[in-house]
Amino acid sequence: MSSEYRYQQLEQWLLRGIEEQRWRLGERLPSIRALCKEHGLSKATVQHALQRLEAQGLLEARPKAGYFVSLQPRTVRQPQSRVSIEAPRPVNVSELLLDIMRRSAAFDLIPEFRAGDLPAGILALNRSIGRALRRQRGEDYLYYDEPAGDAGLREQLSLHLARRGWAAVPEQLCITSGCQHALFLALQACCKRGDVVAVESPGFYGVLQLLEQLELQVVEVPTSPDTGMDMAALEEVLARWPVRACIVSPAFATPSGALMPLESRQQLLALAEQHDLAVIEDDIYADTALGPLPDPLKALDRNERVILCSSFSKSLSRDLRLGWIAGARWHQRILHLKLVSQLASSRYLQQGVAEFIQDGSFATHLRRQRHELRDRRDRLIAFLQAWSTELRVSVPAGGLAVWVELPEGVDTLASYPKALEQGVVITPGPLFSVSGQFSNCLRLSFAHPWDERRTRALNQLPELLLRG
Numbered sequence: 001m002s003s004e005y006r007y008q009q010l011e012q013w014l015l016r017g018i019e020e021q022r023w024r025l026g027e028r029l030p031s032i033r034a035l036c037k038e039h040g041l042s043k044a045t046v047q048h049a050l051q052r053l054e055a056q057g058l059l060e061a062r063p064k065a066g067y068f069v070s071l072q073p074r075t076v077r078q079p080q081s082r083v084s085i086e087a088p089r090p091v092n093v094s095e096l097l098l099d100i101m102r103r104s105a106a107f108d109l110i111p112e113f114r115a116g117d118l119p120a121g122i123l124a125l126n127r128s129i130g131r132a133l134r135r136q137r138g139e140d141y142l143y144y145d146e147p148a149g150d151a152g153l154r155e156q157l158s159l160h161l162a163r164r165g166w167a168a169v170p171e172q173l174c175i176t177s178g179c180q181h182a183l184f185l186a187l188q189a190c191c192k193r194g195d196v197v198a199v200e201s202p203g204f205y206g207v208l209q210l211l212e213q214l215e216l217q218v219v220e221v222p223t224s225p226d227t228g229m230d231m232a233a234l235e236e237v238l239a240r241w242p243v244r245a246c247i248v249s250p251a252f253a254t255p256s257g258a259l260m261p262l263e264s265r266q267q268l269l270a271l272a273e274q275h276d277l278a279v280i281e282d283d284i285y286a287d288t289a290l291g292p293l294p295d296p297l298k299a300l301d302r303n304e305r306v307i308l309c310s311s312f313s314k315s316l317s318r319d320l321r322l323g324w325i326a327g328a329r330w331h332q333r334i335l336h337l338k339l340v341s342q343l344a345s346s347r348y349l350q351q352g353v354a355e356f357i358q359d360g361s362f363a364t365h366l367r368r369q370r371h372e373l374r375d376r377r378d379r380l381i382a383f384l385q386a387w388s389t390e391l392r393v394s395v396p397a398g399g400l401a402v403w404v405e406l407p408e409g410v411d412t413l414a415s416y417p418k419a420l421e422q423g424v425v426i427t428p429g430p431l432f433s434v435s436g437q438f439s440n441c442l443r444l445s446f447a448h449p450w451d452e453r454r455t456r457a458l459n460q461l462p463e464l465l466l467r468g
Contacts, residue, residue, distance in 0.1 A: 006041060006045055007041075007045045007046075007048045007049045007052075008049075010039055010041060010045065010046065010049040011049040011053060014029065014049065014050075014053060015058070018058060018069055021382075024069065024379070025069050025378035025379060026069060026374070026375040026376070026382065027068065027069055027379075028065070028067070028068050029059070029067045029068070031066055032046050032047060032050070050067050054067070057070060058070065060374075062371060065371075069378070070374075077393070078225050078392055078393070078395070079225050079256065079392040079393070079394055079441070080405070084222075084437075085219075085221070085237060086219070086220065086435060088218060088219040088241055089217060089219075089434065090215070090217055090218075091208050091216070091217075091218050091434055092212065092434070093208055093209050094430070094431060096413070096416060097205055097209070097431050100425065100431075103425055106427065106445075107400055107445040108425070108445065108447070108448055109425060109444075109457040109458060110424065110425070110453055110454060110457050111425060119365075121316070121362075121365030121368060122316075124356065124361040124364075124365070125316065125317065125356050125361070128352040128355045128359075129348070129349060129352030129353070129356075130352070131352065131355065132348045132349070132352035132355060133348045133352070135351075136348055144343060144344035145344040145345055145346075145347045145350070146344070147174070147335050147336075147338050147344065148171075148174045148175065148335060149173070149174060149175025149324075149345050150175065150345070150350035150351055150354060151170060152350070153175060153322075153350040153351070153354040154170035155170050155354070156353075156357040156358055157170075157173055157324055157357075158170050160362075161298075164293050164294070164295055164296060165295030165296065165299040166295065166298050166299035166308075168298075172326045172327075172331065173324050173326050174326075174327065174334055174335055174338055175322060175323070175324055175345045175350060176311070176322075176323040176324060176325050176338065176342070176345075177321050177322070177323065177342055177345065178313055178321045178322070178323040179284045179309050179311035179313060179323045181323060181341075182309035182310070182311065182324065182325040183206070183207060183210055183247070183280065183282060183309050184210050184341075185327075185334045185337050185341070186245075186278075186307040186309055186325060186327070186334070187211070187245065187280065188337050189307070189327065189333040189334045190244065190278040190280075190307070191214065191216055191245055191278075193214065193215040193216070194215065194217065195216055195244040195245070196218075196219055196241050196242060196244060197211055197216050197217070197218055197219070197244060197245045197247060198220075198221050198234060198237055198238075198243045198246040199211075199218055199219075199247050200220075200221060200223045200228065200229050200247070200248060200249065201220030201221060201222060201223060201432070201433050201437075202223065202255055202256065202403070202432035202433055202441070203220070203223070203247075203249075203253070203433070204249065204253075204432070205431045205432055207282070208434060218434055219237055219241060220433060220434065220435055221233050221234050223256065224256075224258060225394040225403060226258060226259075227258060227259075227260060227261055227264055228248065228249070228250060228256075228258035228260040229248055229253075229260065229264070229268070231264050231267040231268060234246070234268070238271060238275045238277070244277070244278065245277065245279070245280055246277055246279050246280070247282060248280070248281060248282065248297070249281075249283070250281060250294070250296070250297045251283060251285055251286035251289070251296070251398065252285035252286070252288060252289070252396055252397070252398035252399035253282075253285075254285065254432075254443070255401055255427075255432050255443035256396065257285075257394050257396020257397070257398060257401065257402065257403070258394075259294060259396075259397055259398065260297075265297050265300055266300065268297070269297075269300055269301065269302075269303075269306070272303075272305045273305065277305065278305060278307065279297070279301075279305050279306045279307070280307045280309060281297045281306050281307065281308045282309055282310075283297075283298075283308055284311055284313065284314050284323075285314055285400070286310070286398070287314070287315035288314055288315055288369070288399055288400060289370070289397065289398040290370055290373060290374045290377070290396075290397050290398055291370075291397060294398075296308055301328065304328040304329040305328060306326075306328055307326065307327050307328050307330060308326040309323065309325050311323030311324070314399075314400060315366065316362070320349075322353060372449075373400070373446065376446035376447075376448070376450060377395075377396070377402070379446075379450050380402060380444060380446045380458075381393055383455070383458055383459070384402075384404065384444075387462050389407060389462070389466055391404055391405065391406060392404070392405035400446060401445040401447070402443070402446070403441060403443055404442050404444055405441050406440045406441065406442070406465060407440065407466075409440065410440040410465055410466060411439050411440070412428035412429055412430070412442045412465060413429075413430050415464050415465050416428055419460075419461070419464045422457075422460055422464065423457070424457045426442055426461070426464075426465075427442055427443045427445075428441075428442050429441030429442050429443070442465075
């Protein structure tokens with residue numbers, strides 16, 4: 001038997017195993033040593049077969065871990081529901097959203113469930129914060145930090161942003177109490193009561209909460225799960241109504257995980273200049289990229305129209321209430337609003353995080369997280385593909401969730417209380433809009449490991465959603 005035939009034979013055997021789901025998405029194949037022993041092949045022959053499957057996009061090689069079945073996006077049908085453009089309206093946030101937030105259920109099907117050890121990155125972060133606390137001397141505890149925040153942390157953040165394509169300087173940044181606080185400051189700085197704000201639809205429900213509190217009107221702009229906000233639709237909106245600001249998430253927008261291409265980013269900034277628009281960039285998911293980190297929209301901003309907002313809550317810890325904002329032409333106003341609304345941030349917490357970034361621990365954490373999130377995303381999509389109904393599912397290259405479009409007639413909002421009775425918390429599609437659309441959609445997160453309890457909860461959903 002020729003060596004060529006032997007590697008092709010192994011390649012076909014592995015391919016059949018993948019097609020028959022002997023190894024599902026995200027799962028590890030047998031080791032090279034095990035394949036050599038089982039098939040009586042040399043190491044070089046086995047490696048050649050594996051490398052050929054990797055070149056086809058079927059496998060992913062991970063250093064010191066082996067070969068894993070990787071996702072083929074072309075095999076997954078993308079969501080295609082689109083929102084119609086409607087006149088601006090006030091926002092009334094659903095009580096159901098408040099219930100989900102009270103249960104801390106934004107990214108977990110069973111939020112009361114606490115299991116597992118702390119990840120290595122969080123242990124390293126805790127040690128850095130502990131060292132910063134022990135270094136406190138004299139009467140520091142009697143003084144507030146400056147409104148802009150710790151200079152060391154702003155320096156590390158500017159270096160991190162520079163590696164992503166925006167040559168930021170510390171003076172352009174202000175530390176906030178998370179991204180939600182940053183978005184709140186941005187809207188306060190550039191809008192007044194009654195102004196119209198354009199948002200993605202489906203889009204982030206946290207933004208809708210802020211718009212309601214600030215008594216701003218919202219106009220929803222359709223989005224694509226691939227490319228984000230539809231620029232042609234935004235242009236139509238701007239021609240019809242006096243929009244004051246536009247909130248977008250160019251990098252892995254929730255709930256779809258869309259990544260806005262360069263052409264759309266350039267069109268957005270051109271429209272902002274033409275219509276005197278403030279662009280508020282929600283950049284919170286960028287560091288969850290499963291591949292290269294995307295540039296911020298801010299990197300293209302030549303006219304100081306983009307207010308960049310972000311935090312560590314999605315890339316590091318929800319409990320670490322530290323974010324940042326780059327306020328562009330509104331920055332001095334934002335510094336004043338931060339002083340009024342928060343006064344100051346915790347100095348030792350900022351110093352600990354700055355050390356965590358500076359010594360390379362944050363970069364190490366992101367590399368490890370990238371592999372974990374890819375595994376969880378692929379396993380989630382594999383579970384969904386096994387459902388006995390046709391679905392459309394987004395395949396994000398970053399973020400923490402997928403957007404699932406179920407058959408017409410499914411009402412995810414009506415399914416919420418039924419799921420709750422079974423100890424499962426879902427995030428229905430209508431929460432991501434003020435228009436009442438997306439009733440047959442829901443967001444499912446892959447932020448947590450697919451252990452036995454979460455897998456069982458996920459497998460309950462077809463019964464709860466499709467047969468209720």
